[in-house]
Amino acid sequence: MFLTKNFLYNLIGQGLPQLVGLLCIPLLINNLGIPRFGFLTLLWAFLGYLAFLDLGLGRAIIKMISEHLFTNDKQKGARVFWTTAWLLFGFSVIGMTLLSVATPFIVSYFFSGLELSPHEIKKSFYLVCFGIPILTFTAAFRGVLEAQQRFFVVNILNSFTSAVNFIAPLVISFFTVDISVAFATLLLARFVSLIGHGWVTIKKFPEIKIISLPNHEDLNCLIKFGGWITVTNLVGPIMVYFDRFFLSAFVPLSQIAYYTTPYDVSSRLLIIPSSVAR
Numbered sequence: 001m002f003l004t005k006n007f008l009y010n011l012i013g014q015g016l017p018q019l020v021g022l023l024c025i026p027l028l029i030n031n032l033g034i035p036r037f038g039f040l041t042l043l044w045a046f047l048g049y050l051a052f053l054d055l056g057l058g059r060a061i062i063k064m065i066s067e068h069l070f071t072n073d074k075q076k077g078a079r080v081f082w083t084t085a086w087l088l089f090g091f092s093v094i095g096m097t098l099l100s101v102a103t104p105f106i107v108s109y110f111f112s113g114l115e116l117s118p119h120e121i122k123k124s125f126y127l128v129c130f131g132i133p134i135l136t137f138t139a140a141f142r143g144v145l146e147a148q149q150r151f152f153v154v155n156i157l158n159s160f161t162s163a164v165n166f167i168a169p170l171v172i173s174f175f176t177v178d179i180s181v182a183f184a185t186l187l188l189a190r191f192v193s194l195i196g197h198g199w200v201t202i203k204k205f206p207e208i209k210i211i212s213l214p215n216h217e218d219l220n221c222l223i224k225f226g227g228w229i230t231v232t233n234l235v236g237p238i239m240v241y242f243d244r245f246f247l248s249a250f251v252p253l254s255q256i257a258y259y260t261t262p263y264d265v266s267s268r269l270l271i272i273p274s275s276v277a278r
Contacts, residue, residue, distance in 0.1 A: 017162030031173035058139035065147035123180035141197035
């Protein structure tokens with residue numbers, strides 16, 4: 001019964017935003033035009049890929065904290081959280097630096113000669129850099145909540161974030177077609193989601209209010225467990241998303257939109273097995 005209830009929470013939490021997307025996408029295409037919408041789908045894919053680059057720590061923290069909660073040792077659970085937080089801070093700084101340095105190359109190699117101005121594309125990718133710490137720290141807070149099996153509140157927060165993923169660009173598209181502006185509002189919504197995750201996590205797990213330095217024992221366990229997940233996180237999204245970036249170097253963005261939209265719609269069926277897996 002407990003498994004069934006959490007499965008339904010996950011299914012509804014992932015399914016409702018997809019319905020929002022089905023309603024918003026036709027309007028987005030109409031307001032932005034097919035080339036700009038094609039570029040927006042690439043930004044969504046890129047942001048989705050970066051969400052997996054937490055070196056598996058998002059999953060590792062769920063495993064380790066749930067084990068400590070099973071033995072009713074919340075202090076060790078809080079220690080695991082802060083060890084993870086310090087790791088994510090370091091990885092976020094490195095990721096932001098590398099992506100900001102690589103942005104001119106990405107724009108010149110993959111997006112030269114497209115319907116969008118290079119300046120607009122560069123601004124969008126620089127904004128993606130700021131999304132890295134937002135995504136990774138949100139994953140850490142979510143991991144604490146999932147370790148406590150608070151799937152109801154997790155899915156409320158996730159539903160908000162996923163729905164705004166479509167709603168924010170749509171609202172902005174009525175005022176401007178600049179993709180960087182639309183993406184900035186999307187990141188702002190993600191930041192609000194981060195604050196929400198943090199507030200709920202502190203309320204449900206107040207032991208993390210006391211900041212602690214990284215623990216060597218926890219550090220080894222996190223890296224060992226998360227390392228194997230990282231291999232999947234790196235290879236899997238590349239197989240899923242790299243084709244659209246590869247195609248963008250050879251075909252107009254308008255054709256990318258025709259390619260990615262049906263694929264994304266059909267791939268949403270994976271929410272059923274993923275709802276059970278979580």
